[in-house]
Amino acid sequence: MNKRQPSVRNIFNFLFFLISIVGIAQTQKTTPVFKDGEAQIVEGFNNPDKWIRHDLFVETTFDTDGDGKLDRMHVSVTRPEQTETEDLKLPIILCSSPYYAGTATGAEEGLFWNVKHELGKKAPERSHPEVVRKGKRPIISNSHIKKWVPRGYIVVHTSAPGTGFSQGAPTVGGPNEALAPKAVIDWLCGRAKGYTSPDNNEEVKAFWSTGKVGMTGTSYNGTIPLAAATTGVDGLEAIIPIAPNTSSYHYYRSNGLVRSPGGYLGEDIDVLYDFIHSGDPAKRAYNNKTIRDTELKNGLDRETGDYNEFWAGRDYLNKMGPMKAALLMSHGFNDWNVMPEHSYRIYKAAKEKGLPTQIYYHQNGHGGPPPIKIMNRWFTRYLHGVKNGVENDKKAWIVRENDSPNNPTPYDAYPNPNAFNVTLYLKNGAPKQGKLVLNPLKKQAPETLVDDHNISMEELAQATSSKNRLVFTTPTLTKDIHISGIASITVKIASSKPAANLSVALVSLPWNTTEGTVITDNIITRGWADPQNHKSISKSKPLKPGKFYTMTFNLQPDDQIIKAGQQIGLVIFSSDNQFTILPKPGTELTVDTNATKITLPIVGGQEAYKKAVK
Incomplete structure (x- = not known):
């Protein structure tokens, strides 16, 4: 036998070595971890x-x-x-x-x-x-x-x-x-x-x-x-x-x-x-x-x-x-x-x-x-x-x-499963602040606001007195209130013209004026609507000046904790200079406060609300 020829065992060992190298290479492939x-x-x-x-x-x-x-x-x-x-x-x-x-x-x-x-x-x-x-x-x-x-x-x-x-x-x-x-x-x-x-x-x-x-x-x-x-x-x-x-x-x-x-x-x-x-x-x-x-x-x-x-x-x-x-x-x-x-x-x-x-x-x-x-x-x-x-x-x-x-x-879910609707009604106070109350009132005179887009919602909310908005507030909270879900408003309203903007904001008061880090977000939620669409968003009809129309619509979803020491305020106004068409000021909106209400999704429901406004 020629001693220079490799033996079968040597060939086998060499092939095994190659297979091992390939196996190692395969195990070293980069893969997600x-x-x-x-x-x-x-x-x-x-x-x-x-x-x-x-x-x-x-x-x-x-x-x-x-x-x-x-x-x-x-x-x-x-x-x-x-x-x-x-x-x-x-x-x-x-x-x-x-x-x-x-x-x-x-x-x-x-x-x-x-x-x-x-x-x-x-x-x-x-x-x-x-x-x-x-x-x-x-x-x-x-x-x-x-x-x-x-x-x-x-x-x-x-x-x-x-x-x-x-x-x-x-x-x-x-x-x-x-x-x-x-x-x-x-x-x-x-x-x-x-x-x-x-x-x-x-x-x-x-x-x-x-x-x-x-x-x-x-x-x-x-x-x-x-x-x-x-x-x-x-x-x-x-x-x-x-x-x-x-x-x-x-x-x-x-x-x-x-x-x-x-x-x-x-x-x-x-x-x-x-x-x-x-x-x-x-x-x-x-x-x-x-x-x-x-x-x-x-x-x-x-x-x-x-x-x-x-x-x-x-x-x-x-x-x-x-x-x-x-x-x-x-x-x-x-x-x-x-x-x-x-x-x-x-x-x-x-x-x-x-x-x-x-x-x-x-x-x-x-x-x-x-x-x-x-x-x-x-x-x-x-x-x-x-x-x-x-x-x-x-x-x-x-x-x-x-x-x-x-x-x-x-x-567990959004809205918070423990949130229940609480309906608040309006008590007159214009041109200053009215009140949000748990029981409806029946013998109030309507209240009127005058549209003026030159005044922002933030200014209207903070004003102690204004003819250009209606504001209604809860008592000062003694406990935190957790709002989670979608608030809705039902408003009965009349306009002095055939068309008018309707804007609504839910805010917390007093307004935070601290510069820098926001301590509290004063805008809770807001919404807008066209009274001409009081029956359907698909069909509008000019308003008869002075005639009252009722419409219900949702505000934006929210999940916010309103801290003790604050008040929840409802602001009703007309043109919103950050969002709407801006007609010439002067349109009058009259709100039947007996037939207008705001519904808030509050964690703990009415019981939690009552404890927070004692």
Whole structure:
């Protein structure tokens, strides 16, 4: 035998060695890590220099820019290198927005409607400034990447139709704004086609996707996850909308009244269209004609503020039948831009459908995501499939006054299950303060206020005497009162003119004037209504001057503890210079105080209220 030839045993040992090396390499692959039910930051995923970033264009099922071709959505991907080098598949966090490529200028350029005119009259035509698109391929946005990629997710961004490099037209709540993210999810799940450019046929595959997708975002970016979920698309497992606009009507109208979102006086749905339309300039003329100047203009009905089919088609509450994604909702109780009713109405409907639901509310304004721990548990459960028991977590998380947003108080549900309606009636006191009492009065004369939009609600609430509002207060509280849920008001009112604004605020007094840190939030909740719509928000009718009409409507949801030493005050006034059309001052509103009442959801009900006003 030739001694230089390897023996069978040596060959076997060598092969065993190679197999061992391969096995060790396989055991050293980078994979997601979970602890206490949460995806952990993994060192191998946490090197931005090694992230793979690329873009593509996903073909949709619609053509909204009239070029005879299906619109394609611009999509950008950020993923760990291991999805390329180790054949690793990961779940997706999908973020969609009409804002990524820039927005138009605001009121200073005449973008908003002029609100200083008589009710029911047409305002002068506004300007239409165009968006100058910003950003370059392949990056659409860097949002959420540092939060989720290191935890074992792929983050995908896409521009909404008619914005950035996405084709089509913005419709501000139209069907294409739900079908666009659906198409991207279909591509992530292998059911739709993606291409390397907006006009070629070179395909891109999402070979790195597990087919499990979650969505999140704030404001309009939070609306789109809900829009996608209402399509019932397979693969969209969980959404976390933050302060989403869930109904264009509830955003731009209130109980038949034309009402602007807080901070954007004179904005309407056609204004938002101009604000976001950053897409191909060559397509704008067609889009403007077919969407803004036809569909939106014919539907918005700024003269009456009535609810109609146009608005119904832009209300996602009406489209929740197919929805199956797990819902974690987030909102601020002092969000006067996208008001807290937007989240509550969807959360309530999802819960009634039997979907996995949680809600997180804080005491601040617009925006504000849940703590990362809560979001992480949600996505870990529904995207990674880790059975962390999130279904057994508390269903409501409320940040109590002056607490950190990262330290919410858990509750079994929202509204608080121990909250019961307490009805308070009015005792005259104009032009000073009247009283809120538990028993109705029957022989009071009506009280009158004079509309003047030059005076703010805050000034009216604090005034010791004013002809421009009616104020009714509880006794000074000797114990804290916890309000949780939706307050409602029934008001019997007459106007000196055929049309009038009606505004209501529930406040705590005396007013906090401490600068810096807020000690107490004086605005508990508020609401607006058009007395012309006393029978229906879908049909208004001019008022007969001097005739009394009764209407009941809800104020915004709230969960707030009113501290001992404060009074709860009801402010009734007419035009609200932060939100409504502003007609010439002088309209008189007369309130029948015998037939007007406010109902408050108080934890502990009437017994708790009585103990607090002794």
